[in-house]
Amino acid sequence: MVTGRAEVNIKPWRTLIKELEEGNRRVKWRDREPYAYWKGNPWVSDSRSDLMRCNVSKHHDWNARLYALNWDGEKRQGYKNSNLASQCKFVMACRYKIFVEGRAWSVSNKYILACDSPALFVSTHFHDFFSRGLMPGLHYWPIREDDKCSSIKFAVDWGNKHREEAEAMGRAGSSHMKEEVKMEYVYDYMLHLLIQYAKLLRYKPTVPEKATEFCLESLACPATGIVKKLLMESMEKWTEEAEPCRIPPPFNPEELREIMERKANVLKQIESWEKKKGSQMRKQI
Known part of the structure; x- marks a missing residue:
């Protein structure tokens, strides 16, 4: 993406x-x-x-x-x-x-x-x-x-x-x-996701002695053709000064149940419309 x-x-x-x-x-x-x-x-x-x-x-x-x-x-x-x-x-x-x-x-x-x-x-x-x-x-x-x-x-x-x-x-x-899946929010989401994953680690990560550092140039420069074109096109031109957005708290059980019920009710309504239409068409045959 x-x-x-x-x-x-x-x-x-x-x-x-x-x-x-x-x-x-x-x-x-x-x-x-x-x-x-x-x-x-x-x-x-x-x-x-x-x-x-x-x-x-x-x-x-x-x-x-x-x-x-x-x-x-x-x-x-x-x-x-x-x-x-x-x-x-x-x-x-x-x-x-x-x-x-x-x-x-x-x-x-x-x-x-x-x-x-x-x-x-x-x-x-x-x-x-x-x-x-x-x-x-x-x-x-x-x-x-x-x-x-x-x-x-x-x-x-x-x-x-x-x-x-x-x-x-x-x-x-x-x-x-x-509006909701703009790249600014995607990057914020990636950051929060990595932070949450990091909290699950049971060890402290360290940089190996012979590790090779990757930077923007090391990723884009060796690339050729369309790969390089898309890498350069997607490159961010500046860093964001504002703090990342705050992730809203998780839904509580009642809120989650309400959302799931809303979705289920819409699906049932549409399925009932389809069945009614199908029944009408069969009667006309």
């Missing part, structure tokens, strides 16, 4: 978020195509492979527009078709963005959330450092893992029918990423 990902040409977060904001301004949400969009590597997990069944075909239109991405091929072609900012600014940008995990935790959720589009989150099993702060129905729309196609179609139909609510959800997710 700090330095980006050179192996797939993803720019540092501070740079990329500005490009995503530019794309959001260029194509307004209501002017985007009324479908759900996903582009990625479908071969890394069963869940992603299963998602590809929801693509438009001669027989079904689940309101999803899905594209397989081969990163090895992209690398050979100079990453012409994998610019993350393009998902927001091109004319064919879609109103909704799908997030589905790969082999494990995936970094793509923050890019998807930052696009001013309602993020459709297929049920997740892994957490990013910020994901527990997201609320279904406010920052994203939950998608059932065991019935992705019907769930995606319902979400898109609902959003196109309730455009003000859907647009507000997209803005809430995007604002959360821009």
Whole structure:
């Protein structure tokens, strides 16, 4: 996130978020195509492979527009078709963005959330450092893992029918990423995390006699190509004079229970809407 990902040409977060904001301004949400969009590597997990069944075909239109991405091929072609900012600014940008995990935790959720589009989150099993702060129905729309196609179609139909609510959800997710996951807070979080880990140590760390000191130059100077470009681009130009932010105290059991109940109630409400819609459709057949 700090330095980006050179192996797939993803720019540092501070740079990329500005490009995503530019794309959001260029194509307004209501002017985007009324479908759900996903582009990625479908071969890394069963869940992603299963998602590809929801693509438009001669027989079904689940309101999803899905594209397989081969990163090895992209690398050979100079990453012409994998610019993350393009998902927001091109004319064919879609109103909704799908997030589905790969082999494990995936970094793509923050890019998807930052696009001013309602993020459709297929049920997740892994957490990013910020994901527990997201609320279904406010920052994203939950998608059932065991019935992705019907769930995606319902979400898109609902959003196109309730455009003000859907647009507000997209803005809430995007604002959360821009304001709550800005790099200043990320660095503060890293500091507090390291401090807490240090408290668990049962020994006093010492510098070995033959240790080699790493500094900015020793990291960036030997690098070449895109690796060096992203390292230099992500380099901080000054030190922060202000004290790091204070981490709020942990939730007490009652507060935590209230948050979990709110999330559970939203999930149950949306699932009941989906079941009701499915029942109505079966009666019409």
